[in-house]
Amino acid sequence: MGENVDVRQIPDSFSYVALGHVHRFQKIEFGTHPIYYSGSSERTDWSEEGEAKYAVEVEVNEGGADVSPIELPVRNLKTLVDADCEGFSGTRILELILKAAEAEKSSLNGTIVRIKLENVDHDESRRIDWTEVEKTLSGYGVFDFKPQVRTTILLTESVHAKGQYVFPPSKEFEFYISGREEYSEITKDLTRLAEEIIREAKERL
Numbered sequence: 001m002g003e004n005v006d007v008r009q010i011p012d013s014f015s016y017v018a019l020g021h022v023h024r025f026q027k028i029e030f031g032t033h034p035i036y037y038s039g040s041s042e043r044t045d046w047s048e049e050g051e052a053k054y055a056v057e058v059e060v061n062e063g064g065a066d067v068s069p070i071e072l073p074v075r076n077l078k079t080l081v082d083a084d085c086e087g088f089s090g091t092r093i094l095e096l097i098l099k100a101a102e103a104e105k106s107s108l109n110g111t112i113v114r115i116k117l118e119n120v121d122h123d124e125s126r127r128i129d130w131t132e133v134e135k136t137l138s139g140y141g142v143f144d145f146k147p148q149v150r151t152t153i154l155l156t157e158s159v160h161a162k163g164q165y166v167f168p169p170s171k172e173f174e175f176y177i178s179g180r181e182e183y184s185e186i187t188k189d190l191t192r193l194a195e196e197i198i199r200e201a202k203e204r205l
Contacts, residue, residue: 016065025054049077076111086119090127109141
């Protein structure tokens with residue numbers, strides 16, 4: 001029948017109907033028989049932050065079924081920072097994160113933390129000391145943290161173009177490599193190799 005079923009297709013002869021796929025616990029009000037989504041047993045993404053999770057105990061009897069939801073102990077998800085960082089330096093962003101962690105430290109033990117940063121200057125994003133963030137959060141008992149950083153690049157007037165502007169491959173590679181700390185000691189070598197590959201590709205075309 002597929003995963004989509006009209007509730008009107010479910011016959012009243014059932015004592016209890018268990019539905020799946022939807023993550024949120026809920027009762028479907030229809031007919032005379034109990035219809036439930038028990039939901040997921042864990043929070044699986046940030047849309048479920050703060051959402052309680054349940055198991056469902058069902059006792060079927062002659063009159064139908066008695067349903068008892070049981071709240072489950074699940075790991076907490078917490079958005080620690082959700083900020084528009086336009087014009088912020090990397091140092092200021094770090095201070096923002098550490099200040100938020102200090103303010104919320106009593107509620108962070110065992111949690112998965114999200115740090116959501118919008119409009120971060122590309123160059124300043126590389127100056128955020130994530131090692132310091134990890135050290136601080138670990139000290140407060142955080143289980144794991146997920147940085148979600150959206151960066152922006154300020155173009156000079158000379159490179160502005162009408163319509164959609166696409167950087168040349170060499171520039172795209174430069175932006176990519178500059179944001180990867182693990183390549184910091186071999187940036188020049190990687191850039192040289194990339195330029196050789198790009199030049200060879202152009203010659204073949």
